[in-house]
Amino acid sequence: MADSNEMTINLIVLGRTQTGKSAAGNSLLGSSDFESHWSPSSVTTCCSLGRSCRISGIMRRNGCELALRVQVLDTPSYPHSDLRKEHVRDRVRSALAHHFGKEGLHLALLVLRADLPLCPDERDHTVQFIQELLGPTWKDFTAVLLTHADKAEEAGFSEEAYLHSASSTLLSLLSSVQHKYIFLDNQKNIIKEERAIVLRKLLNFIRQNNYRVLPVKHSKE
Numbered sequence: 001m002a003d004s005n006e007m008t009i010n011l012i013v014l015g016r017t018q019t020g021k022s023a024a025g026n027s028l029l030g031s032s033d034f035e036s037h038w039s040p041s042s043v044t045t046c047c048s049l050g051r052s053c054r055i056s057g058i059m060r061r062n063g064c065e066l067a068l069r070v071q072v073l074d075t076p077s078y079p080h081s082d083l084r085k086e087h088v089r090d091r092v093r094s095a096l097a098h099h100f101g102k103e104g105l106h107l108a109l110l111v112l113r114a115d116l117p118l119c120p121d122e123r124d125h126t127v128q129f130i131q132e133l134l135g136p137t138w139k140d141f142t143a144v145l146l147t148h149a150d151k152a153e154e155a156g157f158s159e160e161a162y163l164h165s166a167s168s169t170l171l172s173l174l175s176s177v178q179h180k181y182i183f184l185d186n187q188k189n190i191i192k193e194e195r196a197i198v199l200r201k202l203l204n205f206i207r208q209n210n211y212r213v214l215p216v217k218h219s220k221e
Helices: 021-029 085-100 120-134 149-154 159-165 168-176 191-209
Strands: 008-016 048-051 055-061 064-075 107-113 144-149 179-185
Touching: 008 021, 008 085, 008 120, 008 191, 021 048, 021 064, 021 107, 021 144, 021 191, 064 085, 064 191, 085 120, 107 120, 107 159, 107 191, 120 168, 179 191
Parallel strands: 008 064, 008 107, 107 144, 144 179
Antiparallel strands: 048 064, 055 064
């Protein structure tokens, strides 16, 4: 908390190359802080922190409106086209400790493409990576962002129909994180109302977790 009338939530985006991590971060911030474009190789090579302006009209407490600030840590993808797993992991750990070492992390957002099937090997490697970063309680502090949701919509799938037809691999992952997931179309600039809906869903996940934060330690500790 910055003061009694304001809340800051700390988020990190994780995922594979070209899933839309950086674009999702920009959507949450309502900005273009992070470089995001199509590329035949991984675009993000370093971690960077983006901060939103004060956002009103999102949440209330004890009958009073609270202003919201969002901090998003963008990260290199894993697997990465140019960086070894150890390099990505160490960079992310260091950035987590540097930016969220005092306040802690509210949610890690695992970014997956809704228009591509999730294979068991990909899930296993991704889960192992997140476990190495966040520790044994990672499930309590992880939500899934399903990007490129417009592709599913264009194919005639509602969110309910999409999940009904989804692979058991994806469904088991969603179950493991207590069904904390959000569909996001980040191929276009997210409008204010859609952003508010996504932020309210994230706040609801945080509320369900009793506003706990995950402590992140410096690598030397």
